[in-house]
Amino acid sequence: MKKLFFIFFCIPNLFFSQSSMRLPDILGDHMLLQKDSEVNFWGWANPRSKIRIIADWNTDTIQTSASNMAKWETLLKTPKAGGPYTIQVLSEDESISIKNVMIGELWICSGQSNMEFSVNNGVIDAEAAMPDSENADIRFFFIEKATAAFPQDELTGHWEVCSPESMRKFSSVGYFFGRKLNEELNTPIGLINSNWGGTPVETWMPKDAIENVNKIQAEVEFLNDSEGWPRDIASTYNAMIHPITKMGIAGAIWYQGESNTPNANTYAELFTTMIKGWRLKFQNDFPFYYVQIAPFQGYGVPFSAALVREQQQKASSLEKTGMVVISDLVDDPDDIHPRYKKEVGNRLANRALAETYGQESTKYKFATLREQKIEKILSFLISYKHDYVVPLVSVYGRSGSGKSSVTRFVCENINDASY
Template identity: 20%
Template sequence: MTHASHPAVGRFTRCLAAAVLVAAPWLPALAQQAPAPLLHTMFQDHAVLQRDQPLRVWGLAPPGETVRIELAGRSASARAGADGRWQAALPALEAGGPHTLVASAGKAQQTVSDLLVGDVWLCSGQSNMELQVWRSLDARAEIASAGNDRIRLLTVPQVSEVSAQATFSRPVQWRPVDSESVRDFSAACYFYARELQKTVDVPMGLVNAAWGGSRIEPWIGAPTLRTLGRLDGELDVLERFAVDPAAAVAQWGRLWQDWWSGRPGVSAGDAPWDAATQAAGNWRQAPAALGAWERWGVPELAEFNGMVWYRTTVELTAAQAAQDAVLALGPADEIDMTWVNGQGVGSTYGAGSGREYTLPAGLLREGGNEVVVNVLDTYRDGGLAGPATLHALVLADGTRVPLAQGWEYRIVPREAGNPPRAPWQSAAGLSTLYNGMIAPLGHYGLRGALWYQGESNTGEPDEYADLLRALRDDWRARFSPDLPLLVVQLAGFGMPNSAPVESGWADLREVQRAVAAEDARTGLVVAIDIGDRYDIHPTNKQELGRRLARVARHVVYGEAIAPSGPVPTGASRNGDAVVVAFGDVEGTLVAYGADAPLGFELCTDAPGSCRFARAELWHNRVTLRTSHAHEATRVRYCWADSPVCTLFDRNDSGPGMPAGPFEIPLSPMAEDDHAR
């Protein structure tokens, strides 16, 4: 539940609106002086419009009114429908400007000035796309020297919605690049456009829609998610949440409980949310102050990322139990699922925000009332953050009944896995960021989209493949059927390994590589070597921007260059060795820091069978040898969260590009390929 949907907030808003109307008789006159804008908010001063394609323009006008638009000597008209919406199309324009756009309907007129025509890019994803210029490498110098009127910036407000929105709920503004506007803008997005403009000399419009920690599912529209065939239950809950939140939460609680009952190691009748079965499990007394469980002094929790159950009881009189009430829990890090008297009442994503859940009428009872919270933590600190004084039942008459009897807790074994996320959650739900941040863009003309996300989905690489395809299809349906998508492969993060390991990060990188390879309008940017083993947010976004621009030059603009470093074209057995051939090599292959490249593995089909292999370079091939090479069925390279990768190409113009991580099967080698 958002604060805006809380009944008390709604009453306050209505009272405030009434007070303003009574105290401000000048409002009607002001409305006449400043009529509602005819154009959608995307069309405002300093905007960039997409060149070389028909220009779709839309907005709102009085129903039935004819709207006329004029731009660069071209004009069109459209009639507003019964809902006031209108849309018109102008002929394509070449890059250039500045231009003025005029929309008129009856006596109303809106003028938008200083419009440029060029290439418009949507930059989206999680925190590594959100990361601002002021947090990037050499930030002070970058900000001080920023000044480019031909790059324009628009940051989409971070808004989560349960249904698709036609426009923004908060103000947005197109701004030319200067030291002030660029400071808080996406570093990856800005450095990309700055680099690309060196070879594509047109104005650039950058639309940044990113949310730190977000999964991919919130960025995809609900109709497209339904095509996957495995999210119907969650999507049904989301639809219901839009019209009846309390009923939807209760419905979701039952789905969550079904998930729990099917977990490995969960015994029959083990239902921690139900007071009748709470004797099951090892419950212990939690510290009175609560706070992050890593600081409790409990060895099992010292570095624990996973789920912990909490429970407590609150005593109410009959008069108290009869009132409407809100359960206040304070912050939880990072996802909670909460029950009162065995019924689900709320679930929220986000470590910093407090939880306030409106309780359905009749749920509370005289005497003891059980409050049960399951908290999932995936990174750093976890748990009910406290202080415990924040936890209370807030009754309709203003009485605050503290949850003062103390909390007990129960640790969930890691093998239980992670629970499903409530579909209305902001950055971890379904379609919520699409609804609040992508849908408001309408059908604005784009040259392409940049996607830097995946850290929050590393536990489900098999599902991510279909989700990444769904995102691509969904955005193409909205913006353009052949919309190019440039995908940043996950950078390295964490300590390197001394032996081959299994890695969710590596699995997801391979999914990104495979999905990009299957579509000519999708490009992959290798970033494995520009990560930071100590920071999940590497600061060298300048090099990332350079690589993004290089991929765009090939995928979007058709330039005959290798887009993103050497790529494997095949692997086959050659006597007692395995040979991997590479394409997209500029110049020759080279190993940095040693006579031969590091990080190659030969594996059989058996789990845990991978072994590091000795590698030899020969032109555009790498020959691999191990004692079990004759048994190998697949080759892996740079396969870890943060591997050491030393294979690059090199030409006369510079150090070249890295070969990215991959896993490929072995295939037979033709006879004429046996000679090196």
């Protein structure tokens, strides 16, 4: 028994005997850390080795030790927005230097293909934005696509400074969101790109969160019947979100829902459960802003996209969430990927500027139906919240004969309208 104990006790030292000190990819050159916070800072080193962290904005040296399992973690106090800085991580015989570090506002950009959609995919007006995209105050973190059956400690990714080259391959919605925040707040912005086209919301949910959702068995059957994209529950969360849950963040933006049209009637419950699950894992009640999916005629289930949009609006009742509407930003209703991304990013930024950063002068709310009532045959009243003049309203309905013909009423530039 003593010999067995000796062997197991020595295993960590065998694994970490050579050049063992390292950091997760999210903590690397060109990174951005959340300002005015105590952020987690962690890595791996030889078991029981002493670790020192020196940030050149701080006069104090932070000290900690690696555990018997070679992991170490501590808190690093960040200053107000600024940079660039250098952070040194030292053990008894090794050192790592993290260069060109900025301090500012860090946001996650997640979802499926419309969030993933980059300038390289063909974004309207993107080329006009290229000259302004050389900006050292905006930092991108690219996460490689991966799935996992269980929550992971690490992922593969890297930081890049915003440039015409890096901007072309980053989420266009994310870039324009970050650029507007940077312009309006005069603060460095970090953007974490964690998205995968074709993924339903279930893959982005922590497993322990989704187990509490009603009708979960039906969801499992729906996911297992789909092929071609990640479909296992929690699989993208485990590999692409969980490894960064130690990071201090300002908030998240989200563009997803198209892959949940087959089970649209449960989307609000699933989506809000995901948001609450993320907040619990990050230990941060951060703001969460998202995009209502655009009109698209190619879904297999009739009216399923409208049901998802209705469910998305219902989800906005969750505290510190907000939705932006983009039904007017569709260049081709037969394309599931509208190419107007600058406006989408700007609308998300306007919402964040108003609700997170207190810029109340920002006009960001969309027209919301306040009331509709039938006053007589073929006559009804529609009115809208927020005192908006709605540029165009289309109302569709079947003819009284019960045939499939459609009657359409159109009225332009309205606030309260009668038909």
